[in-house]
Amino acid sequence: VLLYRVGPEGFYAVAEEIGGEARVLYSDPFETLPGGWETGRSVALEESGLLAPVRPGKIVGIGRNYVEHADELGNPRPAEPVIFLKAPSSVIGPRTPVVLPPESERVEFEGEIAAVVRHRLRRASAEEAAAALLGVTAACDVTARDLQRRDPTFARGKSFDTFCPLGPAVRVLDGGAGLDDLTVVTRVDGAERQRGHTSRMTWPIAELVAWVSAIMTLEPGDVVLTGTPAGVGPLADGGRLEVEVSGVGVLENPVEAESS
Ligand code: ZN
Numbered sequence: 001v002l003l004y005r006v007g008p009e010g011f012y013a014v015a016e017e018i019g020g021e022a023r024v025l026y027s028d029p030f031e032t033l034p035g036g037w038e039t040g041r042s043v044a045l046e047e048s049g050l051l052a053p054v055r056p057g058k059i060v061g062i063g064r065n066y067v068e069h070a071d072e073l074g075n076p077r078p079a080e081p082v083i084f085l086k087a088p089s090s091v092i093g094p095r096t097p098v099v100l101p102p103e104s105e106r107v108e109f110e111g112e113i114a115a116v117v118r119h120r121l122r123r124a125s126a127e128e129a130a131a132a133l134l135g136v137t138a139a140c141d142v143t144a145r146d147l148q149r150r151d152p153t154f155a156r157g158k159s160f161d162t163f164c165p166l167g168p169a170v171r172v173l174d175g176g177a178g179l180d181d182l183t184v185v186t187r188v189d190g191a192e193r194q195r196g197h198t199s200r201m202t203w204p205i206a207e208l209v210a211w212v213s214a215i216m217t218l219e220p221g222d223v224v225l226t227g228t229p230a231g232v233g234p235l236a237d238g239g240r241l242e243v244e245v246s247g248v249g250v251l252e253n254p255v256e257a258e259s260s
Contacts, residue, residue, distance in 0.1 A: 001034050002169035002249070003135070005051040006043060007093075013043050015169075018249045029134065030118055030220040034172050052093040052166040053137055054116050056223040059086040059164060060212050061141055061154070065201050065227025081203055081211055086141070086225070087159035094167040097256045098241060101160045104144035107235050110228035111186030111194050111243040114139035115179075115205050116170050117222040121213040129209035130176025132218075136205075138184070138243040138251040140165045141225050142235070166223070171247045178247075179205045184229065187242040196229025 004013045004022060012025035014037065023039035063082035064075055092098070100107045118134035142164065148157030173179060179198070182205075186194035198205065205226050212224055235241065239255035 001172040003029055003053055003172055004045060004169045005053045005093075006045065007049045007051045010051055013045065014039060015045070018247070029172075034174065050094045050168050052091050053168070053170045054134075054166065054221045054223065056088055056091065056221050057219050058216070059088060059091070059223045059225065060084075060216075061086050061158060061225045062203075062208055062227045065203060065208070066196050066229045067200055067202060068230035077202065081208060083212060083215070084154040084158060086164055087155075090142075090159050090161060090164040092162050092165050092253070094165070094251055095253065096165070097162065097254045098140070098142055098165060098235065099160075099162045100235065100237060100255065100257045101144070102258055102260070104147055104157075104160075106144070106146045108143050108145045108232050109186055109188065109193070109235055109241055110141040110143055110232055111184050111196075112139045112141050112225045112228050113182050113184050113198070113205070113245050114166060115209055115224045115226060117209070117218045117220060117224070119220055121209070121218040124210045124213045126204070126206040126210045129213060130179055130206040133173060133176055133179070133206075133209065135170045135172040136179070136182060136245060136248065137166055137170045138168075138245040138248050139223070139225055140186070140241060140243050140251070140253070141228060165241070165243070165251055165253045167251045168249045171245070176206060182246045185244045186231070187244075188233070188235070189240050193233055194229045194231035200229065201227065
């Protein structure tokens with residue numbers, strides 16, 4: 001099941017499959033399991049009318065979770081996950097421009113699988129974490145690489161407005177089934193630049209979410225970005241960014257320089 005949020009009102013709509021008929025969702029997807037969802041009239045999912053499918057209270061990023069990406073940045077493989085926070089105000093939906101700020105000379109794409117929390121988690125086991133997820137969506141952890149390298153923390157380099165495209169839908173995973181068999185592909189101007197599979201992660205998604213929950217309580221709608229595969233590279237004014245995750249669809253965003 002795919003869960004969309006439709007603009008401008010921000011109501012939820014659900015479809016059985018990508019491109020399938022979508023219906024207005026009357027139930028609260030964070031309160032009711034998909035088997036109990038009540039739906040109404042059919043809606044046309046105009047891509048331009050889609051919003052980010054969730055509005056996270058916090059976004060937790062994970063560094064170097066794919067073996068090959070740690071190697072390409074010349075970083076040692078960490079003994080435990082490296083986490084950082086990305087400002088919730090950086091979230092944008094499909095088709096909304098990623099804006100390159102004048103403060104950075106090198107903004108890079110990081111296509112990622114985003115785990116979306118359904119209900120509150122604290123000090124969870126991996127099994128509890130998997131069961132507490134609403135599902136997954138596609139994300140781009142847009143990063144001002146020069147600022148990330150210059151600053152003692154990642155806060156600035158990760159958190160400019162528009163630096164966290166999410167969508168187009170949450171692929172709802174019943175009890176976490178399918179979490180360990182997902183592919184993420186990033187394309188820039190139509191050319192494939194990254195391809196990763198969950199089997200190449202140092203820490204599986206459920207273990208990451210569980211690990212984070214021991215540090216900070218995860219709330220409904222919170223997002224954990226699960227790291228990026230090898231192949232990161234720069235974004236340029238006029239570019240077209242796409243991140244595709246198995247069963248989620250394609251998250252597409254244009255890229256533009258901030259006008260002064
Ligand atoms: Zn990342």
